Amino acid sequence: MGKIASFLTATRGKNGRMDWTDWVSYGYLLMGVLVIFGPVLWLLMSSFKDEAEIQRFPPRFLPYTQETIEVEGYDTPLALYDIVAGEFEGRRLAQIRRVGLVAQMVDPNEPDVRLKVDIADREAIESVGLATENYTELFEKFSFLKFFWNSTFITVVATAITLMVNSMAAFGLSKYQFRGRNVMLMIVVGSLMVPQTVVLVPLFIVTKELGMLNSLWGVIIPAAATPTGVFLLRQYMLTIPDEILDAARMDKASEWKIFWRIILPLSVPAIAVLAILSVIWRWNDFLWPLIVLSENENFTLQLALNSFQGEMTTKWSNLLAMTVLTLLPIACVFFFLQKYIATGIASTGGK
Amino acid sequence: MLRIISPLMQIVEIPFAFVQKHFGMRVVWLFLMPNVLLFFTFAFVPIFLNFLYAFTSGDQIMLGDRPYAGAANFESLSRCRDYLDPNTCERDIFWRALFNTTWFVALQVGFMVGFSLLTAIVLNRDIRARGFFRSVFFFPVMLSPVVVALIWKWILLRNGLLNAWLIGLGFEGVNWMLESSWAFAWSVFLSVWAHMGFYTLILLAGLQAIPRDVYEAALMDRASAWRTFRRITLPLLAPTMLVVLVLALIKGVQTFDEVYAFTGGGPGSATTLIIQYIYETGFAGSPRLFGLAAAASIILAVVLVVLTAAQFWANRRNIDG
Amino acid sequence: MAGVGLRGVRKSYGAVEVIKGIDLEIAHGEFCVFVGPSGCGKSTLLRMISGLEPITGGDIVIEGEIVNNIAAADRGLAMVFQSYALYPHMTVRQNLSFGLENVGTAKGDIAAKVDAVSKMLQINELLDRRPKDLSGGQRQRVAIGRAVVREPRVFLFDEPLSNLDAELRVDMRGEIGALHKRLGNTMIYVTHDQVEAMTMADKIAVLRSGELEQFGTPLELFNNPTNTFVAGFIGSPKMNFIKGHVDHADRAMLVLATGEKVALPATGFDQKPGQNVTLGIRPNDLQPAPSASLSMVVRSVEQLGTDSYLYGGLEDGTAITIHSPGQTQVTPGEKIHVGAAAASMHLFDTESGNTLRIS
Numbered sequence A: 001m002g003k004i005a006s007f008l009t010a011t012r013g014k015n016g017r018m019d020w021t022d023w024v025s026y027g028y029l030l031m032g033v034l035v036i037f038g039p040v041l042w043l044l045m046s047s048f049k050d051e052a053e054i055q056r057f058p059p060r061f062l063p064y065t066q067e068t069i070e071v072e073g074y075d076t077p078l079a080l081y082d083i084v085a086g087e088f089e090g091r092r093l094a095q096i097r098r099v100g101l102v103a104q105m106v107d108p109n110e111p112d113v114r115l116k117v118d119i120a121d122r123e124a125i126e127s128v129g130l131a132t133e134n135y136t137e138l139f140e141k142f143s144f145l146k147f148f149w150n151s152t153f154i155t156v157v158a159t160a161i162t163l164m165v166n167s168m169a170a171f172g173l174s175k176y177q178f179r180g181r182n183v184m185l186m187i188v189v190g191s192l193m194v195p196q197t198v199v200l201v202p203l204f205i206v207t208k209e210l211g212m213l214n215s216l217w218g219v220i221i222p223a224a225a226t227p228t229g230v231f232l233l234r235q236y237m238l239t240i241p242d243e244i245l246d247a248a249r250m251d252k253a254s255e256w257k258i259f260w261r262i263i264l265p266l267s268v269p270a271i272a273v274l275a276i277l278s279v280i281w282r283w284n285d286f287l288w289p290l291i292v293l294s295e296n297e298n299f300t301l302q303l304a305l306n307s308f309q310g311e312m313t314t315k316w317s318n319l320l321a322m323t324v325l326t327l328l329p330i331a332c333v334f335f336f337l338q339k340y341i342a343t344g345i346a347s348t349g350g351k
Numbered sequence B: 001m002l003r004i005i006s007p008l009m010q011i012v013e014i015p016f017a018f019v020q021k022h023f024g025m026r027v028v029w030l031f032l033m034p035n036v037l038l039f040f041t042f043a044f045v046p047i048f049l050n051f052l053y054a055f056t057s058g059d060q061i062m063l064g065d066r067p068y069a070g071a072a073n074f075e076s077l078s079r080c081r082d083y084l085d086p087n088t089c090e091r092d093i094f095w096r097a098l099f100n101t102t103w104f105v106a107l108q109v110g111f112m113v114g115f116s117l118l119t120a121i122v123l124n125r126d127i128r129a130r131g132f133f134r135s136v137f138f139f140p141v142m143l144s145p146v147v148v149a150l151i152w153k154w155i156l157l158r159n160g161l162l163n164a165w166l167i168g169l170g171f172e173g174v175n176w177m178l179e180s181s182w183a184f185a186w187s188v189f190l191s192v193w194a195h196m197g198f199y200t201l202i203l204l205a206g207l208q209a210i211p212r213d214v215y216e217a218a219l220m221d222r223a224s225a226w227r228t229f230r231r232i233t234l235p236l237l238a239p240t241m242l243v244v245l246v247l248a249l250i251k252g253v254q255t256f257d258e259v260y261a262f263t264g265g266g267p268g269s270a271t272t273l274i275i276q277y278i279y280e281t282g283f284a285g286s287p288r289l290f291g292l293a294a295a296a297s298i299i300l301a302v303v304l305v306v307l308t309a310a311q312f313w314a315n316r317r318n319i320d321g
Numbered sequence C: 001m002a003g004v005g006l007r008g009v010r011k012s013y014g015a016v017e018v019i020k021g022i023d024l025e026i027a028h029g030e031f032c033v034f035v036g037p038s039g040c041g042k043s044t045l046l047r048m049i050s051g052l053e054p055i056t057g058g059d060i061v062i063e064g065e066i067v068n069n070i071a072a073a074d075r076g077l078a079m080v081f082q083s084y085a086l087y088p089h090m091t092v093r094q095n096l097s098f099g100l101e102n103v104g105t106a107k108g109d110i111a112a113k114v115d116a117v118s119k120m121l122q123i124n125e126l127l128d129r130r131p132k133d134l135s136g137g138q139r140q141r142v143a144i145g146r147a148v149v150r151e152p153r154v155f156l157f158d159e160p161l162s163n164l165d166a167e168l169r170v171d172m173r174g175e176i177g178a179l180h181k182r183l184g185n186t187m188i189y190v191t192h193d194q195v196e197a198m199t200m201a202d203k204i205a206v207l208r209s210g211e212l213e214q215f216g217t218p219l220e221l222f223n224n225p226t227n228t229f230v231a232g233f234i235g236s237p238k239m240n241f242i243k244g245h246v247d248h249a250d251r252a253m254l255v256l257a258t259g260e261k262v263a264l265p266a267t268g269f270d271q272k273p274g275q276n277v278t279l280g281i282r283p284n285d286l287q288p289a290p291s292a293s294l295s296m297v298v299r300s301v302e303q304l305g306t307d308s309y310l311y312g313g314l315e316d317g318t319a320i321t322i323h324s325p326g327q328t329q330v331t332p333g334e335k336i337h338v339g340a341a342a343a344s345m346h347l348f349d350t351e352s353g354n355t356l357r358i359s
Helices: A002-009 A020-046 A051-055 A133-140 A144-175 A181-192 A196-209 A216-223 A227-238 A242-250 A255-266 A268-284 A287-292 A301-310 A316-348 B002-054 B072-078 B092-124 B130-142 B145-156 B161-168 B180-208 B212-220 B225-253 B257-263 B274-284 B290-320 C042-050 C092-102 C107-120 C136-148 C166-183 C194-200 C218-223 C228-233
Strands: A064-066 A078-083 A092-099 A102-107 A110-118 A122-124 A126-128 C004-013 C016-026 C031-035 C057-062 C077-080 C154-158 C186-191 C203-208 C211-216 C240-246 C253-256 C261-263 C276-281 C294-303 C307-314 C319-325 C335-339 C346-349
Touching (some): A020 B145, A051 A316, A078 A102, A092 A110, A144 A268, A181 B002, A196 B274, A227 A268, A242 A255, A242 C042, A255 A268, A268 A316, A287 A301, A316 B130, B092 B130, B130 B180, B145 B257, C016 C042, C016 C211, C031 C194, C042 C186, C166 C186
Parallel strands (some): C031 C203
Antiparallel strands (some): A064 A126, A078 A092, A078 A122, A092 A102, C004 C016, C004 C057, C240 C276, C253 C261, C294 C335
């Protein structure tokens, strides 16, 4: 019992010696790393496998591709096998087609002679290789670029609008005393209490009436004014001394200039946090775009990904490659900015 | 960048300078206007409209075309012969979604808060590379719900990685996605997987806010490690726990994205949650039953208002305490 | 001429009146100090003059023009703030030029003015640094420079030295004084430190609870305080106050509660027989003398070598401080007699606190 207790409370090892509680801690954390990065790594590996390898059961970790060879008289490259038993043992043959347990094969050096081989007698010649066509096909057969552009456009424009609108409001609510200020604050608090999910129907109607249905603007505008953003920025701006504003007023700066030249530059840390949050929210947004965007050409990456996984014609190889590409920008944001994100999340207490 | 924005800001200054010249400090309303306008149009008008739709029926979009229906939508949603058996209800899927959501939230929040607390406690120890581990646990929080769903779906396929392992170990493969209880369990799992990093972060901050000298004082008082945990760590962490719990409940009730992308609500309606019901009733089905969806939204809103009130209460306690 | 006038100026927040009607005329070129304990409204009054704080009643006049409805930016004033309020994200140069840019001064002129001012204040080496890289004294100079560069009609200082350490404060006091001589502008300076007020001011305005207690030159205030508040506030250590009543038979005799009698000046004050009065004597005017009429018990003695201070009390408990030059032989616990010359005495009406001096 005592040992468990010291595990729960100890914040410091004893003179650098590893206690068993330390072993348990590291064990737990390493398992966490495995459970969290394992699946992501598996996705990454799988996205580089060709369709045959994807269908293979049981699966292998690394992506393998079978070697092929151009054989005279055949339009497509044929898969190469080593024959390890039976009549043709020791020879290297290319497969033309497979019928049941027997494969029709051909020796690349004698393209005219067709050989019949028991499939148990052959072994595929494989090497580790990346099936990059999973990715290139996304650009050729699927309108991946279009979806990517839609997602990027929504993310960038919405974040810009959010930052501008929210910081103006936060400035007004943090640096001015005026009649109605508390009412305005209540309104902001109030809208924090109305999540999008409970007003889906009327939100849809309003968006439709404003003619923004099935347009990227219909995704951008309704969620541009985030109460979280106003709060986050207002808390930060409250810490800027009022005397600096007074000094600027004595320096004949207009209120707008005070906002733009003094308050905004001084609020950069908070604005950066909101920008990162906004990018993540917008890039990952799903339900609202699902409702607003019904035409395929307006789909965001998230919508495209979701609709493709339901289509029978979609191959997993492409789907996985697309998943990786959707994940990639956010993963980059994460790796470069994770310090700010952590503090940002901790300071807002979430959306 | 600045070269583009600067002239832009000078143009924007014109209306602001004009208003300031004529109305003085009332220029503040100009700063508030865009935000207020957006809140008004996309939060307050919708709340009001939601009631109008909930009390009208039909599949017309325009309010004018919709006949007044009184409480018919609510009656339809609540008409059951036996409230414990969704099959006897007029809107059986709504009731199933209610049951599913309740179970989902209970399990998800329970496991998530438990694991978050454990992880936070471990991370609060004097761990090497704490920053790295903290980031690792936070990583899934940033992934989009669709990506999370696809990552796990790929592992749980009939021919997927997990079944390969099970068969390798001598068990039989399971058709995870086609068995109701497994699909539900995995939905809970991936939801915990995706969100627990967020709560870990908040709890870790809460733990780190406990001043070190309190522990040192306890040490001087010869308190045992177990008593220190029970009598110091837990009580001092309790306000943060409360915030985390309520926040997790609020978000849990609104779960949709990852589960919808993962199971589509199936098999059958085994993993259909309440938001999915609203979505499908109002937007995906035919005819589009806006009234019914709005009524269901109001029921959800009532739950959320109660939870949000709890959140404010918890936050206030957190500040006072 | 950039004089500043306050005519019945009032300010209230809701029902709470914080400035209760103040009349004041500051002549052009004067260095005027507003002094008073914290909460007396001196900073509020300064902010009302600056235009940052709207006024509730009365008029503020600058250069003969009523400026009540003119915005802070357009009153032609400059202000130095207690916290300096430098723009943290701008370099010193940008801090100095921001105000000039706002009024559309040509680039070349800005550079020239910034250059001249920074040389004058010896901050020309710091122009490319940011405020966080400066010491307290340097920040103070930049804050003053930001005010000077705009060439205002009137300078306003809001407790500008309170964030500096004691030594630096003395230096800066001298520099601000020198600046005033050099520029010749009207300056209004707010402080709670009466030493600062005495050393720097041409005129001092003593404020208490939103009211003007006295306005005059430092020595007027010191020699002829109009009431016990000003008498106690100006001068260090504080004036001794001894309560009693005027003898019914002899109006030049004060009777203390203990029955002891002290001779009062016979002329110069209009005390009435039997009136309750407060006798004020500055610590340096009170001297031990075997024949003197007041007896006190010495509780502690401070020997500074050049000066000595005796702290003690009369028999009725009234605290007494004596400041005498040189060194003293008195030891704690000793009972001594003290007295003062009639000419150095101040006499106040105990009820109102106002001076009984005939002016």
